Amino acid sequence: MKRVVQKFGGTSVGSLERIQATADIVERSVQEGIETAVVVSAMSGETNRLIGLANALCDDPNGREMDQLVSTGEQVSAALLAIELQSRGFAAHSYTGAQAGLRTDNSFSRARIVGVECGRLLERITLGEVPILTGFQGVSGQGDVTTLGRGGSDTSAVALAIALKADVCDIFTDVDGVYTTDPRIVPSASKIKRISYEEMLEMASQGAKVLQNRSVELAMRYQMPIHLRSSFMDVPGTMVMNEDDIMERAAITGVAYNRDEAKITIKGIPDHPGIASAVFGPIAEAGLNVDVIVQNVSEVGTTDITFTVPRSDFRQALKIVRGICKDMQARDVMGDDHVAKVSIIGVGMRSHSGVASKMFSTLAGKGINIQMITTSEIKITVVVEEQHVDEAVRALHTAFGLDAEGVAAA
Amino acid sequence: MKRVVQKFGGTSVGSLERIQATADIVERSVQEGIETAVVVSAMSGETNRLIGLANALCDDPNGREMDQLVSTGEQVSAALLAIELQSRGFAAHSYTGAQAGLRTDNSFSRARIVGVECGRLLERITLGEVPILTGFQGVSGQGDVTTLGRGGSDTSAVALAIALKADVCDIFTDVDGVYTTDPRIVPSASKIKRISYEEMLEMASQGAKVLQNRSVELAMRYQMPIHLRSSFMDVPGTMVMNEDDIMERAAITGVAYNRDEAKITIKGIPDHPGIASAVFGPIAEAGLNVDVIVQNVSEVGTTDITFTVPRSDFRQALKIVRGICKDMQARDVMGDDHVAKVSIIGVGMRSHSGVASKMFSTLAGKGINIQMITTSEIKITVVVEEQHVDEAVRALHTAFGLDAEGVAAA
Numbered sequence: 073m074k075r076v077v078q079k080f081g082g083t084s085v086g087s088l089e090r091i092q093a094t095a096d097i098v099e100r101s102v103q104e105g106i107e108t109a110v111v112v113s114a115m116s117g118e119t120n121r122l123i124g125l126a127n128a129l130c131d132d133p134n135g136r137e138m139d140q141l142v143s144t145g146e147q148v149s150a151a152l153l154a155i156e157l158q159s160r161g162f163a164a165h166s167y168t169g170a171q172a173g174l175r176t177d178n179s180f181s182r183a184r185i186v187g188v189e190c191g192r193l194l195e196r197i198t199l200g201e202v203p204i205l206t207g208f209q210g211v212s213g214q215g216d217v218t219t220l221g222r223g224g225s226d227t228s229a230v231a232l233a234i235a236l237k238a239d240v241c242d243i244f245t246d247v248d249g250v251y252t253t254d255p256r257i258v259p260s261a262s263k264i265k266r267i268s269y270e271e272m273l274e275m276a277s278q279g280a281k282v283l284q285n286r287s288v289e290l291a292m293r294y295q296m297p298i299h300l301r302s303s304f305m306d307v308p309g310t311m312v313m314n315e316d317d318i319m320e321r322a323a324i325t326g327v328a329y330n331r332d333e334a335k336i337t338i339k340g341i342p343d344h345p346g347i348a349s350a351v352f353g354p355i356a357e358a359g360l361n362v363d364v365i366v367q368n369v370s371e372v373g374t375t376d377i378t379f380t381v382p383r384s385d386f387r388q389a390l391k392i393v394r395g396i397c398k399d400m401q402a403r404d405v406m407g408d409d410h411v412a413k414v415s416i417i418g419v420g421m422r423s424h425s426g427v428a429s430k431m432f433s434t435l436a437g438k439g440i441n442i443q444m445i446t447t448s449e450i451k452i453t454v455v456v457e458e459q460h461v462d463e464a465v466r467a468l469h470t471a472f473g474l475d476a477e478g479v480a481a482a
Numbered sequence: 483m484k485r486v487v488q489k490f491g492g493t494s495v496g497s498l499e500r501i502q503a504t505a506d507i508v509e510r511s512v513q514e515g516i517e518t519a520v521v522v523s524a525m526s527g528e529t530n531r532l533i534g535l536a537n538a539l540c541d542d543p544n545g546r547e548m549d550q551l552v553s554t555g556e557q558v559s560a561a562l563l564a565i566e567l568q569s570r571g572f573a574a575h576s577y578t579g580a581q582a583g584l585r586t587d588n589s590f591s592r593a594r595i596v597g598v599e600c601g602r603l604l605e606r607i608t609l610g611e612v613p614i615l616t617g618f619q620g621v622s623g624q625g626d627v628t629t630l631g632r633g634g635s636d637t638s639a640v641a642l643a644i645a646l647k648a649d650v651c652d653i654f655t656d657v658d659g660v661y662t663t664d665p666r667i668v669p670s671a672s673k674i675k676r677i678s679y680e681e682m683l684e685m686a687s688q689g690a691k692v693l694q695n696r697s698v699e700l701a702m703r704y705q706m707p708i709h710l711r712s713s714f715m716d717v718p719g720t721m722v723m724n725e726d727d728i729m730e731r732a733a734i735t736g737v738a739y740n741r742d743e744a745k746i747t748i749k750g751i752p753d754h755p756g757i758a759s760a761v762f763g764p765i766a767e768a769g770l771n772v773d774v775i776v777q778n779v780s781e782v783g784t785t786d787i788t789f790t791v792p793r794s795d796f797r798q799a800l801k802i803v804r805g806i807c808k809d810m811q812a813r814d815v816m817g818d819d820h821v822a823k824v825s826i827i828g829v830g831m832r833s834h835s836g837v838a839s840k841m842f843s844t845l846a847g848k849g850i851n852i853q854m855i856t857t858s859e860i861k862i863t864v865v866v867e868e869q870h871v872d873e874a875v876r877a878l879h880t881a882f883g884l885d886a887e888g889v890a891a892a
Contacts, residue, residue: 088538125562128498130569137568140576141561144554151551152535158547159540166550170580171625192625215581215602 075107075197078242079207079229082116084303085149095156097244097303098202102162107197109236110204111229112153114145135180139209139219143168146206146225154204164202167193169218170211172203174228176218183210183218185227185290188235197236205232226287234294241291241298247282248302249310250275252474253327257465262476264325265308268315271325274417274451288312315419323427324418324472327465331412331458333363334386335443336379336393340403343375350400351377354392360385364413364446364455374403378444380455383409411443412461415453416468428452434471440464485517485607488652489617489639492526494713495559505566507654507713508612512572517607519646520614521639522563524555545590549619549629553578556616556635564614574612577603579628580621582613584638586628593620593628595637595700598645607646615642636697644704651701651708657692658712659720660685662884663737667875672886674735675718678725681735684827684861698722725829733837734828734882737875741822741868743773744796745853746789746803750813753785760810761787764802770795774823774856774865784813788854790865793819821853822871825863826878838862844881850874 078101084094094112101108122142126133150166157164169176173189193203207225212218220227226243233241249263250272267275269292276285282300291298291312301309341347348367355362365379381389390407397405421427431452435442440463444455456464469475488511494504504522511518532552536543560576567574579586583599603613617635620628630637636653643651659673660682677685679702686695692710701708701722711719751757758777765772775789791799800817807815831837841862845852850873854865866874879885 088535091539122558125498125558126565129501129562129566133565134568134575137561137564137576140578141558141565144557147554147557148532148535148551151547152539154547155536155543155551156539158544165544166547168550168627217578 073105073107075109075236075238076101076240076242077109077111077229077233077236077238078244079111079225080113080244080303081225081246082113082118083246084244085112085114085153086116088152091149091152091156094153094244094303095160098153098157099160099162100306102202108202109193109197109232109238110153110202111207111225111232112146112149112204113207113225114142115149118145118148136216139180139217143206143209143217143219146208150204150206157202157204162202163200164204165196166204166206168206169209169228170215172205172232174205174210174231176210176212176220178212178214178216178218180216181219182221183212185210185220185231188231190232190235193232194236220286223284224286226284227290230287230291230296230298234290234296238296241296243283243298243300244303245282245300246303248305248307249300250282250312250326252325252476253465253469254329257329257462258469258475260475261469262474264310266311266313266318267325268318268419269312270315270450271417271419272312274415274448275326275328283312321420321423322418322473323420323424324416324474325420326417327468327472327474328415328417329412329461329465331461332383333380333411333413333455334383334389334407334409335411335455336381336386336390337406338377338393338397338402338404339406340371340374341377341397341400342402343369343373347375347400348377351393351396352379354396355389358388358392360389360392364444364453366444366446380411380413380444410458411455412458413453413455414461414464414468415451416472417451419450421450421452430471431468434467435464438463438467483515483517485519485646485648486511486650486652487519487521487639487643487646487648488654489521489635490523490654490713491635491656492523492528493656494654495522495524495563496526498562501559501562501566504563504654504713505570507716508563508567509570509572510716512612518612519603519607519642519648520563520612521617521635521642522556522559522614523617523635524552525559528555528558546626549590549627553616553619553627553629556618560614560616567612567614572612573610574614575606576614576616578616579619579638580625582615582642584615584620584641586620586622586630588622588624588626588628590626591629592631593622595620595630595641598641600642600645603642604646630696633694634696636694637700640697640701640706640708643706644700648706651706653693653708653710654713655692655710656713658715658717659710660692660722660736662735662886663875663879664739667739667872668879668885670885671879672884674720676721676723676728677735678728678829679722680725680860681827681829682722684825684858685736685738693722731830731833732828732883733830733834734826734884735830736827737878737882737884738825738827739822739871739875741871742793743790743821743823743865744793744799744817744819745821745865746791746796746800747816748787748803748807748812748814749816750781750784751787751807751810752812753779753783757785757810758787761803761806762789764806765799768798768802770799770802774854774863776854776856790821790823790854820868821865822868823863823865824871824874824878825861826882827861829860831860831862840881841878844877845874848873848877
């Protein structure tokens, strides 16, 4: 018998009407003879409402109490969905993270799952019940309610799917899948039918935020397929799955971009061991995220280092770096917060040669200057002036044969 | 060291301002060196809001899911109060019924407490923490959330006080105590300083609804004093306590009344064994509550039975009784839904003689006809025409020396 975990986000349970529409989806699954478990987020807006109440009392409320507070959001939506399904004649019950045995560590507001003791749910699902798990939350070893951090419901769903040995974890959302690139920039972007976990992680880290990365990493570790699909249309979405199970493979799978970038360059810093940690240590201590780093030898005895940070961290990072470089007698520090990243992603590039040179020549053909380059096994990222992002994405999408016109005409 | 459990109802946590005012009360207690644990209800209106959501989906929602749903109300108010107390520098944490070890049976929406395993709370309170328990809820042996029924937070508070071996259970409410009678009828009614559990139960069952009866019964069984007091004024309220600890005792403690009464009389029903159960069996089966019952022999071989029911049950009870009496060939059935009960209550009447005759002569002196009389150890109840209620209450309050003028003038 097929078994599936279906996850619904806040908009899918955001009103009584949406809860009924969500129940329609669950009902269809059960009617098809599929053993179905459900994971829900809080009704949209509810988590923020609760946080607002707490912040009105205290600027920095205690983590344990915040988790006790906000976890009620999913408890409400899960119970309401159970009530709706019961009114349709289905055996359905809601379970909190604690009741479902979703055990976490003790890190309030960003807990990590340490195990799922889902004996009770497993028993109920085999008896024909539809268990409905509150997403986003678990229970610590001390019996305290913990939450997994924003978007944690995706991770709850994948963890439950693994524990229940489900065939697939369906994640319903307001988009109908992952696209080859942002359709707002490239109208001919097409939906990707199958994407590997690694590619999905790279797409997400490049701004295609449809799935929380933790959930993809977890799914990858346990080889749990994720079906990312629309809660508004009953059409196939994108399967996120093991690379080896994807038969045909183009050189690249998608083009991603991120405008939220700023660049800092240190010129003529004395080149000796430990220089990188001297620069990046204090930045990390300040809690700032460094993304792309490029280091080049320039003149003899000195080197140039360039790196990017999220634009919101730019001013603070620049200030820190200026302080460091004064101490270290670097020649100059320059900043530019009008840059962006463009990446091509695909496991296929491992077996297709010439992908990098094709990318560079495509951008050159459009007169777009590449400021930085960084590569991984399945991704090539360039940093360009922000104003060139749209043109770069369009050109690369076409050059790598991702435009859907041909497909649509076929 | 003195230890107290403080219970706050929905209006005391009904807004952020009220939560802060409640925190003031808790803070005062802690500052006085008292080990303090707190029990809270849901923010006023919240439980009804959640029930409304469920009823919009389903006319008769499942009990387990309803308890999962509505129990979130107290979880929110408890966490918010904990956050407010923390912001003032106190160690305070909220605990759900499950976390606090408040174990119940499996009767959703009207669960009974089977035990409180409060080891964790006991440890925390001795370490100086202020534990805040979600009222109204517990956990079943299966790990399901249960609720104790409306007003169950009073019972939670008393149960916690017993388990923590507190010196007293403070119940904060919007009245400042129990009065000798309803001050709306008798402006000179005075606050009762000390009242026995038995008297409190009788007062409550006669319409003085300030404490849930279950909480009083529980307190009586374990001899836990309840201090019923105002959350708006820091003045002593009414102590509900063991009769033996109340030193001076008047003949009666209070005068109670209930307008919500209707009377049904069966005349000339054949007088043979089993007649009462033949009449009252079907009424009980219909779920109707019979209160006062009086039976008199009338003519030879027949008897008259009169009883009262809540006014809302009158029509249905009358219909049932008419059916029975037709079968049993009773002479007549009469109904009157314009009657009311007036009671005098006091453990002192056991040792004071002439209390009953004083009551009857007082009413006779006002020309008030007594339709029915029923007595218990500590209560005498009469049924009178509804229009005479105010006058009867006033006359009895004066006759038994309860008017406060003398006290106020002293």
